[in-house]
Amino acid sequence: MLEEISIKNFAIIEELTVSFENGLTVLSGETGAGKSIIIDAIGLLIGGRGSAEYVRHGEKRAEMEGLFRLEDNHPAVEKLEAAGIEIEDDMVVLRRDITHQGKSICRINGKLVTLAVLRETGHSLVDIHGQHEHQDLMHAERHQQMLDRFGKTELEEALEDYQKRYHRFDQLQAKLKQLKESDQETANRLDFIQYQLQEIEAAGLQPGEDEDLEKERHILANSEKLFEAIRGAYDHLYGEGKALDWAGMAVSSVEEAAEIDTDLGGLSESVSSAYYMMEEATFTLRDKADSMAFNPERLNEVENRLDELNKLKRKYGDSVEDILVYASKIEEEIDSLANKEERIAEYEQALSQAADELIAEAKTLTDLRRQAGHALAGSVQQELQALYMEKATMEVQISPLGRGKSYQTEEGETWVFNEKGADKIEFLISANAGEPLKPLAKVASGGEISRIMLALKTILSGFQHVTSLIFDEVDTGVSGRVAQAIAEKIHLVSRGSQVLCITHLPQVAAMADSHLYIQKEEKAERVQTIVTPLTADYKIDEIARMISGVEVTALTRENATELLQMAEKAKSNV
Incomplete structure (x- = not known):
């Protein structure tokens, strides 16, 4: 879990240290107070794209540092140990500084690392879901990654086997294409390197x-x-x-x-x-x-x-040794070009065998994806029923790729591959009874997308092994009983993983195990963000404010108290 984050000179934050608990932590406050800025800082800490614009005006650098506690079997442990980074007491400290010139300095447990290493480690620790994640859900190319993640180890191993054969197929296809270049280019190249070889051989070189x-x-x-x-x-x-x-x-x-x-x-x-x-x-x-x-x-x-x-x-x-090595290289090329037809036949045979093996692996991958797709669709429909989309149906459509590396078999069958397989994968959904299945982008409203995303994250979170899930206003566009269902679903996810959630919904706030109130204040003519952990009484006031939107009254406090009581009852029934 993420235990603590320290932020300094980041956007409107001058200096801030926030501690987090396990379970569901809600972050609330007025719009513009800095809630999303804290999430942005966490995003940069785990390897997000940095920019000099994040550095607080007038300062030389922004600093972010986070303390994470890991379980022994966490995937990040093996990666860090392989990189020579020691882990003591199951704790990992990520640090990232961004200078006013836009330069990033990254450290893990005090050791300097590249941004790529920080990103790989960070993404195995934290998974952030915001409005941009909703947009990702609309793009079909992201669906294959979600499906493969759901397919767990069996699909991962099948994809790894496929990729080994794909790389072999790709290399052979490129080599064969090179051999089949125009005769004029081949003749010119052959004449040129034959002249070079004759010149080197005529010199009678001796090593040293x-x-x-x-x-x-x-x-x-x-x-x-x-x-x-x-x-x-x-x-x-x-x-x-x-x-x-x-x-x-x-x-x-x-x-x-x-x-x-x-x-x-x-x-x-x-x-x-x-x-x-x-x-x-x-x-x-x-x-x-x-x-x-x-x-x-x-x-x-x-x-x-x-x-x-x-x-x-x-x-x-x-050196003479380098010249002799070059001579040996072009001698092999001369042999290849001089016996072009024979070499082409050899590569065509090798490519045919590689393609047969690749097709077999692609079929295995497709079969496993169909099984996983059927199971995923069923799981999503079940989750959506709990989110008051009882009539929604989902299907994972798997069809042949339209673009990629193509190959025609001796039987005249054309296959198209890419590094991920031979499948085009897209999630289709019907949100209401009687409506045909269509791509998500064409049928889902904002509130429906929020629920579909939450359903997917609820299912996929069990396979990610991340220490923390962050929801940044993923409950946009919902209200009433749907809001209550989303609140209960988010809390259910927090039973298996730490969840941080920015929300404007009082139903979600009421389900929180801990509640942080974000506000901004002006000090020395500069705005800064302040985070306050709320006690029970102040939590009632904040939920009352979220209910009323303007003025907190005795009635809204009563509503807030009742909402908290209902939330405690809902938690105990899970």
């Missing part, structure tokens, strides 16, 4: 050749200086009165000392070894100096070869 040549060029270009250094070292070591001569005398002296003091035997051996190593190095220097000769022709050869390699590098890679 460029590095070896660079080293050799450096030595050849400095051969005179190198000779003088080697010859100088030899002259200092060899000859009468030179280093080697003195070292030999040192060996003799140490050997004589070791004959007197046997403890110096090890030292004598070390000095002797050093002498012989120095002697060997001296002769090596002599041989190296004798064998050296300045060879300008070889230097020219190396320079020319390096120039040739550099020209190839500018065309095909940064």
